[in-house]
Amino acid sequence: MVTYVDGATAPLKNNGQIRLYDATAFDGMRKAGQLTARCLDALDDFVKPGVTTDAIDAFVYDFGIANDAIPATLFYKGYRRSTCTSINHVVCHGIPNEKPLREGDIVNIDVTYIVDGWHGDSSRMYPVGDVRRAAERLIEVTHESLMRGIAAVKPGATTGDIGHAIQTYVEAERCSVVQDFCGHGLGRLFHDVPNILHYGRPGEGVELKPGMLFTIEPMVNLGRPHVKVLSDGWTAVTRDRSLSAQCEHSIGVTETGCEIFTASPGGLFTPRSLRG
Numbered sequence: 001m002v003t004y005v006d007g008a009t010a011p012l013k014n015n016g017q018i019r020l021y022d023a024t025a026f027d028g029m030r031k032a033g034q035l036t037a038r039c040l041d042a043l044d045d046f047v048k049p050g051v052t053t054d055a056i057d058a059f060v061y062d063f064g065i066a067n068d069a070i071p072a073t074l075f076y077k078g079y080r081r082s083t084c085t086s087i088n089h090v091v092c093h094g095i096p097n098e099k100p101l102r103e104g105d106i107v108n109i110d111v112t113y114i115v116d117g118w119h120g121d122s123s124r125m126y127p128v129g130d131v132r133r134a135a136e137r138l139i140e141v142t143h144e145s146l147m148r149g150i151a152a153v154k155p156g157a158t159t160g161d162i163g164h165a166i167q168t169y170v171e172a173e174r175c176s177v178v179q180d181f182c183g184h185g186l187g188r189l190f191h192d193v194p195n196i197l198h199y200g201r202p203g204e205g206v207e208l209k210p211g212m213l214f215t216i217e218p219m220v221n222l223g224r225p226h227v228k229v230l231s232d233g234w235t236a237v238t239r240d241r242s243l244s245a246q247c248e249h250s251i252g253v254t255e256t257g258c259e260i261f262t263a264s265p266g267g268l269f270t271p272r273s274l275r276g
Contacts, residue, residue: 032120033261163200
């Protein structure tokens with residue numbers, strides 16, 4: 001049975017209870033989310049052919065430290081980097097390294113900053129130079145699927161409504177939704193309940209209530225949905241080596257819908273191919 005608790009007084013651990021947060025928490029999430037969004041905006045001009053993902057990781061670390069924030073992934077469960085950089089057929093959790101980006105690559109950069117104890121978690125897709133139309137379209141579909149999932153968020157709706165909105169759109173576009181990974185609750189914890197599946201049926205899952213905080217972060221493949229995790233224990237790739245993309249926002253459920261904490265201040269979350 002699902003139970004909801006006051007986020008201000010609940011123990012700081014994932015105990016299966018869904019936290020409902022107040023306006024003070026929303027202020028904290030807004031501050032953390034906007035710092036993450038500003039970093040991702042700043043990367044828009046930084047990502048180009050020849051840049052290494054190590055350099056991107058250093059950029060994210062330095063940006064956080066300069067703004068009194070800690071990258072949440074650094075030393076999280078043994079992970080030793082400040083960001084995840086997932087290129088081409090890497091679905092998620094790609095580890096930065098010395099290999100330079102190449103013209104035509106697409107890369108997801110996933111950043112989470114901890115600001116005053118609150119987690120701002122977001123990721124975006126970056127085309128590296130000129131990319132093939134198929135890759136460009138995949139990014140567009142992934143972005144639109146996220147926005148459709150967010151549009152389904154309101155009190156009384158369910159997590160199944162979110163997944164259904166994403167899955168039906170993606171599959172109608174002849175792409176596939178990765179089912180091995182999901183969005184998650186967050187706040188003062190990096191990963192909390194509930195899990196936000198990116199597939200599902202209307203009316204199923206957990207009921208959404210004002211004060212809930214979570215991420216929506218669909219991973220969409222051009223090919224089949226199946227993935228595998230490499231021997232490093234982190235990097236997930238498509239089994240058929242088809243291209244994969246991901247877009248992620250942190251949101252809070254309000255009385256009338258939701259607030260996106262990680263919205264781009266520069267309007268750069270929209271795929272480059274769709275900007276005016």
